[in-house]
Amino acid sequence: MLNKAHMMKLSWQILTQPSKLWVKILKAKYNCGMNIIPNFRHTSNSSPLWRAIVNAWDVVKGNITWVIRDGVDSQFWRHPWIPNVGALEDHIAASIPREELNFPVNHYASDGLWKWDKIRSIVPNDICDKIAVIKPPSQGAPDFPCWKLSIDGYFSLKTAYEFMENQHQEDLYINPIFEKVWHWKGPNRIKAFLWKLSQGRLLTNEERRHRNMTNSDLCPRCQDYPESIMHCLRDCEDAREFWTNIINPEVWSKFFSIGLNNWLDWNLSNDNIGNDGNNWSIFFGVAVNELWKDRNSLVFSNISGIDRNLLFKINTQVSSIINLHSFQKNLVTRQPGEVVAVSWKPPLDGWHKVNVDGSFNTISGSTACGGLLRNQHGIFVKGFYSKIGSSNANWAEMWALRIGIRIAQNLLLPKVVFEMDSKVIVNMVTSGHTNNAYLSPLLGEIVSLLQHPNWETSIAHVYREANQCADFLTNKELVIQN
Ligand SMILES: [Zn+2]
Numbered sequence: 001m002l003n004k005a006h007m008m009k010l011s012w013q014i015l016t017q018p019s020k021l022w023v024k025i026l027k028a029k030y031n032c033g034m035n036i037i038p039n040f041r042h043t044s045n046s047s048p049l050w051r052a053i054v055n056a057w058d059v060v061k062g063n064i065t066w067v068i069r070d071g072v073d074s075q076f077w078r079h080p081w082i083p084n085v086g087a088l089e090d091h092i093a094a095s096i097p098r099e100e101l102n103f104p105v106n107h108y109a110s111d112g113l114w115k116w117d118k119i120r121s122i123v124p125n126d127i128c129d130k131i132a133v134i135k136p137p138s139q140g141a142p143d144f145p146c147w148k149l150s151i152d153g154y155f156s157l158k159t160a161y162e163f164m165e166n167q168h169q170e171d172l173y174i175n176p177i178f179e180k181v182w183h184w185k186g187p188n189r190i191k192a193f194l195w196k197l198s199q200g201r202l203l204t205n206e207e208r209r210h211r212n213m214t215n216s217d218l219c220p221r222c223q224d225y226p227e228s229i230m231h232c233l234r235d236c237e238d239a240r241e242f243w244t245n246i247i248n249p250e251v252w253s254k255f256f257s258i259g260l261n262n263w264l265d266w267n268l269s270n271d272n273i274g275n276d277g278n279n280w281s282i283f284f285g286v287a288v289n290e291l292w293k294d295r296n297s298l299v300f301s302n303i304s305g306i307d308r309n310l311l312f313k314i315n316t317q318v319s320s321i322i323n324l325h326s327f328q329k330n331l332v333t334r335q336p337g338e339v340v341a342v343s344w345k346p347p348l349d350g351w352h353k354v355n356v357d358g359s360f361n362t363i364s365g366s367t368a369c370g371g372l373l374r375n376q377h378g379i380f381v382k383g384f385y386s387k388i389g390s391s392n393a394n395w396a397e398m399w400a401l402r403i404g405i406r407i408a409q410n411l412l413l414p415k416v417v418f419e420m421d422s423k424v425i426v427n428m429v430t431s432g433h434t435n436n437a438y439l440s441p442l443l444g445e446i447v448s449l450l451q452h453p454n455w456e457t458s459i460a461h462v463y464r465e466a467n468q469c470a471d472f473l474t475n476k477e478l479v480i481q482n
Contacts, residue, residue, distance in 0.1 A: 370400065418450075
């Protein structure tokens with residue numbers, strides 16, 4: 001730790017004493033550029049000393065405050081120049097126009113006065129008050145960096161060492177988000193994603209540029225703004241539209257203004273943020289994960305769509321998480337070995353549920369399918385059963401689904417969840433893919449029916465016990481046939 005404090009001192013000297021010979025040599029050797037803040041980065045020819053300096057720079061960078069004199073070298077949005085505020089861009093809810101991001105401080109002042117008409121429309125009031133007490137830039141001496149941890153602004157080993165010691169202790173506190181993520185009800189792979197997200201560790205283009213993995217930090221969707229986590233998952237136009245359609249208008253302003261940590265905390269602990277008013281925390285976790293996956297598929301495979309398909313995928317995952325939960329709750333052992341199976345659950349308010357099933361009689365080779373539709377109170381609305389000639393079990397299951405979808409669609413029901421006990425078919429429908437060429441036309445038709453723009457649908461795999469009415473209808477058909 002003491003060694004790291006020494007490295008911090010060296011990187012501070014590189015920043016503040018550019019005319020020293022050893023600084024000039026190092027900056028030339030490692031291509032640090034001509035900017036007032038050197039470009040500290042690892043290169044293929046880095047010596048161990050340089051590596052240590054670059055690592056220490058990350059800590060130093062967070063503890064600089066710029067003292068404004070002519071306002072030319074310091075950047076208004078990106079450099080920390082307001083005491084105890086850090087970089088302004090971290091405090092702004094709205095996106096800053098990209099061309100303005102690198103503007104110097106003196107762009108926002110003229111004739112020795114701050115240009116409040118430009119500043120107040122974007123910067124929060126409490127920060128404006130802090131800007132107001134800083135002398136606006138005027139011609140003369142250049143800006144210079146101060147070490148914010150010491151009273152006099154000069155770097156000292158003592159303050160560097162104390163800072164690292166405190167930081168070490170902070171690492172030991174458990175982030176309060178951790179508990180929210182830990183208790184989140186969905187699958188572990190999404191929990192792991194949420195945890196990474198809460199640590200700000202997604203490789204957005206902004207982060208990739210920061211790590212010198214790319215030259216451009218632009219958002220791959222809109223190409224207008226740097227791609228930060230919040231821009232990618234919430235503020236980019238497509239993402240914003242996605243959320244606007246599903247969250248309660250009363251909370252829009254909060255939803256779209258708070259920072260990453262508060263945003264996660266709030267969404268993972270409230271169930272009444274969505275329009276539906278149910279299971280929001282599950283929906284939210286699945287949705288941010290899907291938005292990120294969609295972003296990656298845009299970048300790596302050039303395939304994207306924040307559209308009906310995405311909402312359908314999310315609803316489907318949410319249904320299966322909820323189903324699995326009620327299954328686990330119902331799985332109470334009464335006596336050793338005796339297990340009470342899961343029972344059918346009515347859908348959420350405003351939804352209808354269709355259970356379908358197909359069956360295949362191995363002796364006669366005949367297939368049949370059946371299904372029934374019930375409302376949110378569990379009341380029977382409509383049922384069907386039908387023989388579909390010789391084929392196989394997957395074919396029968398898929399036909400059952402196809403007929404169930406038609407029936408729900410003819411009744412003009414706005415929100416429908418489909419359940420079946422064939423995991424194979426559910427996987428085919430959610431992925432839109434099958435290796436069975438015979439099934440693929442029927443699958444294509446089902447997928448396009450489910451994604452029809454006028455209704456909201458989802459599909460879930462349920463255990464046979466929860467699907468027994470549909471099962472009964474199907475087998476009844478087989479009996480009649482035989
Ligand atoms: Zn964008």
